[in-house]
Amino acid sequence: MACIRTDVLIVGAGPAGASLGCFLTRYGVTGLIVSKTSSTARTPRAHFTSNATFECLRDAGLENECRSVSTSRELIKFYRFCHTMAGKELSRSYYAGNDPHREGEYKRASPCEQADLPQSTLEPILLRVATQNGFKLRWDYEFISFNEDEETGKIHSTIRDILSGSLLKVVSNYLCGADGAKSVVARELQLPFHDTPGGGFALNVWFEADLSHMMAHSAGLIHMLLAPDKPQPDYCAIAITRQVKPFSEWVISMLAKPGIAKVTASEDEIIQHVKDLLGDPSVEIKVKSMTTWSIQDCYAEQYARGNVFCLGDAVHRHPPFNGLGSNTCIQDAYNLAWKIGYVQKGWASPSLLKSFSAERQPVGKAVVRRANKTGTIHAQLFALMGVFEPDLAKKRRILDSLEENTEEGAEARAAFQQIIENLDSERHGFGVEMNQLYQSQAVWADDEPNPPPSFSTPEEADLHYLESTYPGFRLPHAWLRTTNAKPSDPMISTHDLAGKGHFTILTGLGGKAKWAYAALRVQIDLSVEIPVYSIGAGDYRDVFYDWSKKSGISEDGAVLVRPDRFVAWRSNGDDRDPERNADRLIEIMSRILGR
Missing domain, CATH: 3.30.9.10 (D-Amino Acid Oxidase, subunit A, domain 2)
Structure with a gap:
């Protein structure tokens, strides 16, 4: 049996697998993508693309191209x-x-x-970037099984060439199952699932x-x-x-x-x-x-064992309500990519990879529940409108009652309006899309005196996005201008300062020297570079004063942002001693990276 050795084997070339390959190349990580299909998606399938997903594509340098075809x-x-x-x-x-x-x-x-970007249009872009930057892609190859070598930790996978029937062995450091709702990798990994059949x-x-x-x-x-x-x-x-x-x-x-x-x-x-x-x-x-x-109502209780990971529809399956499918797949990949990248480069311990399941499994579970809850609201509306009434005359009578000047008609109209308003969580479920809170060893919230902020009701949490620099929250967006910007220069988002494969520190004018020194100490001790940017009257001007309202720190403080643009830690900058701040940052980075 022929054998291929590679860093990462990705099974599946859909939104999860294609984006994972694309994002991994940002860290110099390459590998092999195999798919039992013969091409990218032939039908539009998933299509609505959220703000959060476009933020991932923006960080990968693909936003403009993807937007041009959406x-x-x-x-x-x-x-x-x-x-x-x-x-x-x-x-x-x-x-x-x-x-x-x-x-x-x-x-x-x-x-x-947000925009409408069909899966059939997005997949070729992602796979082009992945393959042009080192990944190999094989269509018509079926994943069969895997086993882990206990001595080396390598994953030995068997795949089959569907056209010839011949078997091939792939030896990799990591195996990533992005092979959809009938995932063979998830089955072979024996992941536990919560599954409600008959949807x-x-x-x-x-x-x-x-x-x-x-x-x-x-x-x-x-x-x-x-x-x-x-x-x-x-x-x-x-x-x-x-x-x-x-x-x-x-x-x-x-x-x-x-x-x-x-x-x-x-x-x-x-x-x-x-x-x-x-x-x-x-x-x-x-x-x-x-x-x-x-229609499915299914999610995995965990996403990984050892160096074998599952993501996308392999671990969360639900109806298309709320448009959460491919968005969640791509965001799974974005979370996993930087962690594999840091471990491969030796910047992090393999223990960092445990945070993938800890952070993304609650998201997948919530997405499945939200989509099926929306389906339940739709079912209430269908019942009100007589959708399932087999007698056509009775069905028309139900619909006609919505326009009658009667007490029954008024009640029907009020009920119809209420359900339509309840469906706003599908049409404008901004909180559903954006309110992820990561809690894992890759987030340091130990210094926070209070629990994370939250909305008072689940309904508010579904509809609205809660911005915060509390560790585990998405980095808040604010438009900035360089200190010496010309009128013709574009504005820059705080998101544009972060990401790009590195940790970032955002501080104010008074904190630049202190945190730059701390970041230099981290680079010397841990070989991890952390760019430091001051916002206010330093490197960038907070022209709308949005960052000052959202940052949650003093001008001497710091917000430490992970490569996936989630907040890892923050400090109000009360300690002015540069050595103690540097020691503290090294301690925090060491735990986050498992060092």
């Missing part, structure tokens, strides 16, 4: 409930940060805007159709279609239409009636139903593909 948030402005695409509209809501009451909150909190069945139809005449004043990402004028087939109790390319390419997800687990209709029957859902017989459609999927 659909801007202006063209995914609304979330509608209607009879058909061309028919009666029951409600519309703002989506993706377009709500005038929320837009400023999004802009204040991130240097990046439902759906059919996706991806098609081309010019709907620009409908979208002039209704540009939206999501359109929920009831089609109450005709009996609905078993495979489509309700349809969710989403835009792929404005306004010519679309996917309709048809959620099946309860108890239905397969499609028995012919392709022609399905195409006719798509035309019925559009509601305009003059529209010509061209079907590109049809695929089925099932």
